[in-house]
Amino acid sequence: MRKFILTIAFVSLFAVFGFATALVIKGSNTMLDIAQLWVEEFNKQNPDIKVTLEGAGSSTGIAALFNGTTDIANSSRWFKDSEVQKMFEMKKWFAPVLVAWDGIAIVVHKDLPVKNLTIQQIKDIYTGKITRWNQIDPNLPARDIVAFSRNTASGTFEVFKEKVLGDEKMSPRVRMLESSMAELETVAKTPYSIAYFGVGYVDQSVKVVSVNGVMPTKQNILSSKYALSRPLFIFIDVTKGWPEEGPVAEFLRFVMSKKGQELVEKAGFVAALGQ
Amino acid sequence: MRREIKDKTRKALMAISSVTAIAALFGIYYYLVKESLPAIRSVGAELFLSDQWYPVWEPGEYGMRALIINSLIVTVLGTLLVVPVAYFIAIYLHGFATKKEKSIVRRLIEYLSGIPSVIIAFVFLTYLSPIFPAIGIYSPQNLLLALIGLFFLTIPISTVLILESLDSVPKELEEASAALGALPLKTYMKVTTKAALPGVMNAIVLTANRIVGETIVVLLLGGGAAMVPTKLTDPFKTLTAAIASEMPEAAKFSIHYSALFFAGLVLVIFSTVFELTSVMLLRRSRR
Numbered sequence: 433m434r435k436f437i438l439t440i441a442f443v444s445l446f447a448v449f450g451f452a453t454a455l456v457i458k459g460s461n462t463m464l465d466i467a468q469l470w471v472e473e474f475n476k477q478n479p480d481i482k483v484t485l486e487g488a489g490s491s492t493g494i495a496a497l498f499n500g501t502t503d504i505a506n507s508s509r510w511f512k513d514s515e516v517q518k519m520f521e522m523k524k525w526f527a528p529v530l531v532a533w534d535g536i537a538i539v540v541h542k543d544l545p546v547k548n549l550t551i552q553q554i555k556d557i558y559t560g561k562i563t564r565w566n567q568i569d570p571n572l573p574a575r576d577i578v579a580f581s582r583n584t585a586s587g588t589f590e591v592f593k594e595k596v597l598g599d600e601k602m603s604p605r606v607r608m609l610e611s612s613m614a615e616l617e618t619v620a621k622t623p624y625s626i627a628y629f630g631v632g633y634v635d636q637s638v639k640v641v642s643v644n645g646v647m648p649t650k651q652n653i654l655s656s657k658y659a660l661s662r663p664l665f666i667f668i669d670v671t672k673g674w675p676e677e678g679p680v681a682e683f684l685r686f687v688m689s690k691k692g693q694e695l696v697e698k699a700g701f702v703a704a705l706g707q
Numbered sequence: 708m709r710r711e712i713k714d715k716t717r718k719a720l721m722a723i724s725s726v727t728a729i730a731a732l733f734g735i736y737y738y739l740v741k742e743s744l745p746a747i748r749s750v751g752a753e754l755f756l757s758d759q760w761y762p763v764w765e766p767g768e769y770g771m772r773a774l775i776i777n778s779l780i781v782t783v784l785g786t787l788l789v790v791p792v793a794y795f796i797a798i799y800l801h802g803f804a805t806k807k808e809k810s811i812v813r814r815l816i817e818y819l820s821g822i823p824s825v826i827i828a829f830v831f832l833t834y835l836s837p838i839f840p841a842i843g844i845y846s847p848q849n850l851l852l853a854l855i856g857l858f859f860l861t862i863p864i865s866t867v868l869i870l871e872s873l874d875s876v877p878k879e880l881e882e883a884s885a886a887l888g889a890l891p892l893k894t895y896m897k898v899t900t901k902a903a904l905p906g907v908m909n910a911i912v913l914t915a916n917r918i919v920g921e922t923i924v925v926l927l928l929g930g931g932a933a934m935v936p937t938k939l940t941d942p943f944k945t946l947t948a949a950i951a952s953e954m955p956e957a958a959k960f961s962i963h964y965s966a967l968f969f970a971g972l973v974l975v976i977f978s979t980v981f982e983l984t985s986v987m988l989l990r991r992s993r994r
Binding site: 488489492495498514515518575576578583584585590593601602604605606607608609610618621622623624625 | 758759760761762763764768773837840841845846847848926927930931932933934942944952953955956958959961
């Protein structure tokens with residue numbers, strides 16, 4: 433019996449240390465779809481490098497970079513001032529790599545006859561100044577607006593806050609959801625609802641409205657004509673210098689390769705190199 | 708001699724375990740208070756008095772009155788919903804079910820109590836949440852859905868605890884009551900329940916504590932709106948949901964980070980108050 437337990441213990445130890453993860457990627461929930469495609473293809477090309485991927489929000493990824501619990505942080509936003517400050521305090525230096533472009537799509541329930549919203553109208557909805565659809569247009573239903581948002585750990589939330597809300601605060605009536613996929617599914621089944629998320633998540637189950645008369649098409653996102661365009665980043669720790677070799681370097685090379693950028697487009701986003 | 712040594716070793720091990728448990732408890736209190744101090748110093752009474760929970764805005768606002776009230780609302784409503792049902796199931800199993808029925812149902816209940824809360828939350832989110840918009844309630848995650856989730860989560864443990872305390876009452880008491888002409892239901896509800904009161908109270912407190920500390924069900928089914936719900940179909944957010952969803956992003960040692968520790972401290976205080984109330988009620992009932 434003792435021998436059996438020892439064998440099990442030895443095998444478990446081997447399982448833990450013998451197949452240790454070589455590359456950890458955490459962060460943006462928006463970028464999870466792209467990252468999954470990247471990791472799948474990267475694993476085919478580099479079967480010896482074991483990759484783990486987790487999408488819990490850009491802020492969570494950046495926090496993991498500070499804690500040293502991730503090698504790569506995917507982020508759908510730029511650094512916050514507090515994070516830059518923290519880098520100075522901790523004497524850590526993170527470098528950004530622009531890997532894709534995205535537009536934050538404003539989506540509504542597919543039966544809602546609304547085609548366009550201005551940034552001001554979106555702001556009024558999310559700050560609680562406008563609460564019923566017919567306040568936007570008398571022809572729209574006289575029903576309460578059901579607004580959904582990503583939770584505060586999300587990079588999409590941060591960009592939305594910066595580009596739409598400005599200094600004003602989001603109404604406490606706005607429902608916070610944990611992922612872009614949850615938003616998509618909830619809007620699809622909730623009449624009179626509105627939400628926002630990366631354009632790569634949009635499908636036929638919801639309706640995308642134009643913002644200030646501009647649709648989030650590839651051209652409009654790349655030219656920044658679409659008001660809610662944004663770059664997507666990979667952040668890495670370069671405190672000890674830029675990685676020239678090793679898993680992080682290999683992965684970055686792959687992401688910026690023709691294949692890596694094709695996968696960005698396949699996921700429904702816009703390639704960083706504007707393919 | 709050998710038996711004496713064994714006995715002493717056992718006693719020493721027990722003493723070490725008890726001291727470790729108490730030290731861990733005080734350690735938790737110490738760290739919660741220590742980490743909460745920056746928020747208490749910088750935000751002050753607003754922590755309790757304001758409904759403005761905007762931790763990621765500049766400047767941040769940390770009023771958690773709505774979160775505290777929501778935690779209490781969920782706990783009170785959840786306990787009121789769970790305990791009577793658990794009590795009647797327990798009474799049925801204790802007095803009316805056959806041995807075989809009791810054994811099967813008990814096994815099933817014990818098995819149910821082991822199902823992780825995230826599974827319950829996920830199932831309700833997937834299958835029950837879409838029903839609300841379909842019947843004209845345009846808030847698929849809300850207080851009612853969370854209460855239903857909490858009900859299924861806590862009913863097994865509450866039932867098992869109440870049943871155990873009813874089963875521990877000496878049979879002679881019930882026989883004496885029956886001999887005086889009391890019908891079985893009256894005996895179980897008046898005599899057995901009264902004799903089992905300490906255990907039943909304990910079950911109520913444990914149920915309330917389980918609900919106040921529950922995180923994943925309220926996080927996924929509650930809708931995450933930091934406001935006090937005015938009706939059952941409104942979304943809401945509790946202290947535990949705020950801690951779970953915001954702790955990963957809160958910069959270490961920031962006011963936000965400290966405020967979330969304060970939320971943890973409030974939760975621990977709630978648990979302590981529930982426990983003390985039950986002790987007091989029990990003492991009063993014994994007099």
